[in-house]
Amino acid sequence: SQQGEEDPQALSIQEGENATMNCSYKTSINNLQWYRQNSGRGLVHLILIRSNEREKHSGRLRVTLDTSKKSSSLLITASRAADTASYFCANSGGSNYKLTFGKGTLLTVNP
Amino acid sequence: NAGVTQTPKFQVLKTGQSMTLQCAQDMNHEYMSWYRQDPGMGLRLIHYSVGAGITDQGEVPNGYNVSRSTTEDFPLRLLSAAPSQTSVYFCASRPAGLYNEQFFGPGTRLTVL
Numbered sequence: 001s002q003q004g005e006e007d008p009q010a011l012s013i014q015e016g017e018n019a020t021m022n023c024s025y026k027t028s029i030n031n032l033q034w035y036r037q038n039s040g041r042g043l044v045h046l047i048l049i050r051s052n053e054r055e056k057h058s059g060r061l062r063v064t065l066d067t068s069k070k071s072s073s074l075l076i077t078a079s080r081a082a083d084t085a086s087y088f089c090a091n092s093g094g095s096n097y098k099l100t101f102g103k104g105t106l107l108t109v110n111p
Numbered sequence: 112n113a114g115v116t117q118t119p120k121f122q123v124l125k126t127g128q129s130m131t132l133q134c135a136q137d138m139n140h141e142y143m144s145w146y147r148q149d150p151g152m153g154l155r156l157i158h159y160s161v162g163a164g165i166t167d168q169g170e171v172p173n174g175y176n177v178s179r180s181t182t183e184d185f186p187l188r189l190l191s192a193a194p195s196q197t198s199v200y201f202c203a204s205r206p207a208g209l210y211n212e213q214f215f216g217p218g219t220r221l222t223v224l
Contacts, residue, residue, distance in 0.1 A: 030209045030210075031209060031210055033212065033213070035213075040218075041217065041218070042115075042201055042215035042216055042217050042218055043154075043201070043203075043213075043215045044215070045212035045213060045214070048210060048212060050210060088153065088154065090213070092209065096209060097142060097159060097161050097167075098144070098156060098159055098169065099144070099156075099203075099205075099213055100156060100170070101146070101153050101154040101155075101156075102153055103151065103152060103153035104153050
């Protein structure tokens, strides 16, 4: 399986704190993407980082990529209760066509 | 644009029954995929398509068939439903190319008794 792994599986924090989630993958990649899933809903794209990039920002999101360690991290700053969701990383696994998803991190932000 | 639509939203089948999960997108995306999501397993790729008439297997294709006769539609067929196919099924689409985000449908929750 080319499925990646998110770490931790679950994370509970207080509103205003930062949340960091990590993702490891197994094969070479063209890009790595992060998605969010609210309970009972489909996934929504958050951010994409290319294999030749090391860091990318979008609003309160910061993504890093370390291709030598085959790992990525997603940082959500100043978290809000509305950030409560599952977060998934997805990688192309060297394919031009497929996206392979990890098992996700369940983030709970307590008001 | 409606984006990616899936029908039905919920379905209950008996073991051995067959059915088709419908997926359509109105964004003219070349790539379409089917995933299943099970607790603790994340999303696993069932089948995918890179254009009309072209499909390929993903990670867990057994028990499922797909076809892509048009750019818009990508139905998933369960040939003989089994309890192990109880899951939430997501259809997704994205434009061709390496650096494009994927758009997901709302999902179909399937229970096989």
